[in-house]
Amino acid sequence: MAKESALFLRQFLRSPIATGAIAPSSRYLAAAVTTPIPERGDPVVVELGPGTGPFTAEIQRRLGGRGRHIAIEINPLLARHLAERHPEVELVVDDAVKLPRLLADRDAPAADVIVSGLPWAAFSAGTQIRLLRAVLGAMRPDGAFTTFSYVHAQALGPAISFRQRLRGAFEEVVPGRTIWRNLPPAFVYHARRPRPVPER
Numbered sequence: 001m002a003k004e005s006a007l008f009l010r011q012f013l014r015s016p017i018a019t020g021a022i023a024p025s026s027r028y029l030a031a032a033v034t035t036p037i038p039e040r041g042d043p044v045v046v047e048l049g050p051g052t053g054p055f056t057a058e059i060q061r062r063l064g065g066r067g068r069h070i071a072i073e074i075n076p077l078l079a080r081h082l083a084e085r086h087p088e089v090e091l092v093v094d095d096a097v098k099l100p101r102l103l104a105d106r107d108a109p110a111a112d113v114i115v116s117g118l119p120w121a122a123f124s125a126g127t128q129i130r131l132l133r134a135v136l137g138a139m140r141p142d143g144a145f146t147t148f149s150y151v152h153a154q155a156l157g158p159a160i161s162f163r164q165r166l167r168g169a170f171e172e173v174v175p176g177r178t179i180w181r182n183l184p185p186a187f188v189y190h191a192r193r194p195r196p197v198p199e200r
């Protein structure tokens, strides 16, 4: 755990915008962000930005060997660490903005659940828009999308813009309760009923 925190902090110091946090998420946030994973069947679960893997471990626990778990991580060092810890996950070292193509390349159907660990509030408007389009283009119409946001950042411009874009992208966006046992405290957005991907 201490090793993972140190690795994560080093990546933050190297690339603060893409890493977006100084510490991995807690298991309490991991539990909250993975609740839409169905308890039965063989769902396709896509994880964006797994980092050192706190959400990965919980997704694996919930799947218990069912379905598919495809994780997209842009940072090769974090990806290498994740591959060692979770060889059972289909790990793709690439940019989540290419998500529809990355799934097609692996003959994967549209996702039932997309769990995002991406630092949306650290991204420019253009990156937020491109990534949300990729999410919409890669999930089933009855699928679910979850992502988290830090409580302290809620009043800041990029977080407000992301919230507005998320509400534009999905018919249903429900914020969960605050997870105090996370550094820093955070909450989850539960989004369903994706709207059609807008024309360019």
Ligand SMILES: C[S@@+](CC[C@H](N)C(=O)[O-])C[C@H]1O[C@@H](n2cnc3c(N)ncnc32)[C@H](O)[C@@H]1O
Pocket: 018, 019, 020, 021, 023, 024, 025, 048, 049, 050, 051, 052, 053, 054, 055, 072, 073, 074, 075, 078, 094, 095, 096, 097, 116, 117, 118, 119
């Ligand atoms: C805030 S960290 C979250 C890591 C982990 N999910 C957690 O909660 O501890 C964001 C992660 O997203 C990755 N990331 C950032 N931009 C990305 C992109 N465009 N595509 C894929 N991964 C990305 C970063 O390298 C980092 O691992």
